[in-house]
Amino acid sequence: MAVTVRVPTILRTYTGGESQVTAEGATLNELLDSLDASYPGIKGKIVDDQGELRRFVNVYVGNDDVRFLDGLDTPTADGTQVSVIPAVAGG
């Protein structure tokens, strides 16, 4: 069983317009590598050249912001859902 990844609108050009795709990986970092193998270039939009999450992207494993967990080392168990969301907040 794989992990479901919800893809924001601005990255759907990489996924052929799909809003939800699947990938494999025990951690978020591995998951993003798997995602990048299927959709080349997508990881570089989420992670910067230093290997850190980009400043204006939020990634959730389940309902939790990975910045409160272990960042890119956050475990991604089979069956969980990962959401990639541009950071906007205010209201």
Add this chain to the structure above:
Amino acid sequence: MSITLEPQQTAPSDSRAFGNARCLVCRECRAEQPLGPFYACPECFGPLEVGYDFPSISRHTIEAGPKNIWRYAELLPVRPDIASIPNTEPGCTRLLRADNLARELGMKALWVKDDSGNPTHSFKDRVVAVALAAARELGLNVLACPSTGNLANAVAAAAARAGIKSVVFIPHDLERPKVLASAVYGGTLIAVKGNYDDANKLASEIAGEEDDWAFVNVNVRPYYAEGSKTLGYEVAEQLGWRLPDQVVIPVASGSQLTKVDKGFAELGRLGLVEQTPYKIFGAQAEGCSPVATAFRERRDVIRPVKPDTIAKSLAIGNPADGPYVLDVCRRTGGAVEAVTDDEVRDGIQLLARSEGIFAETAGGVTVATLKKLVDCGHLDPDAETVVINTGDGLKTLDAVADRVGPAATIEPTYPAFVATGL
């Protein structure tokens, strides 16, 4: 590698649909996008803001305009005849000289920009009015938002006035007045079992699926945020077309603070005010102070927090504009400070007692932070200062419910009154 966006919506119907606005610009990498329902840069995920080609704009044109934010229509991404389309007509709130409060704090010249005087009693009417205008031009049919309360009130009211559907997402534990003051307008109100950041995440996901919804603070955020510039414009105009020396502004997402700065800068560039230096200070509650913490620790990165404060309208644990608040406050020589919930209550009472202005908790945060900044010497007590009150105390009565009340409860007789010793 560059990627191009599929146009999600039809292009604006005419070339003046967004007034003098020209494009959307990434605040990080400066890449440009056409005007559309976009909010994140496809290159770097950075937030987009509106870029303009301003013509020459005169004070006279502005002064001859309506007594609301549309007097600044030429400086906003709205069509020239925006004032004639049904809207809540926010803005032109009072700027009060606060001599009593100044005296208490040992200051020389202090003003309160009291934005509780807006149609739904907070500054949010300004931003929603601009978001609504954008939604209309972009062909979006539903006005929506995740909200800490004030925005919920503003969206529900603006949608009712415009005759369109609204859907508002709020944290389930919001103050009751804010819940009722949203629901009364008849739109759809959804309580989310989580905090604001949870509601915001949900809204961002829905925004990616519902093509004809305008989430005012998500997919039309670049337009929405421009509405806060009008706070800066009004302060300058009300001071007689000049900039104050210092401004203290509450920080939730941080958008308002950065847009007041943008507004001041635009007025200077357009020659509407003299480009005098000003310092901008940010105010947070300690229970949700990720920006103040980053400022104090001299960091550029904001570490998100789980909010725990009575200042719910500022309880955004992951403030998207936080890095820009740091930039503005550092660039102008200001600071970002935080105060405890008890100081927030003190701040509400201090402003009410000294100036007759009843602020909501966010205003309490700002006044308490003003006091703290003066006490610690960060803020110059001799320089002209403006403090912004963003909302009405009637929305957050619980904050002072245990602190104020009748001096006595008496029988309706004169002897009973005398017996109180008043």
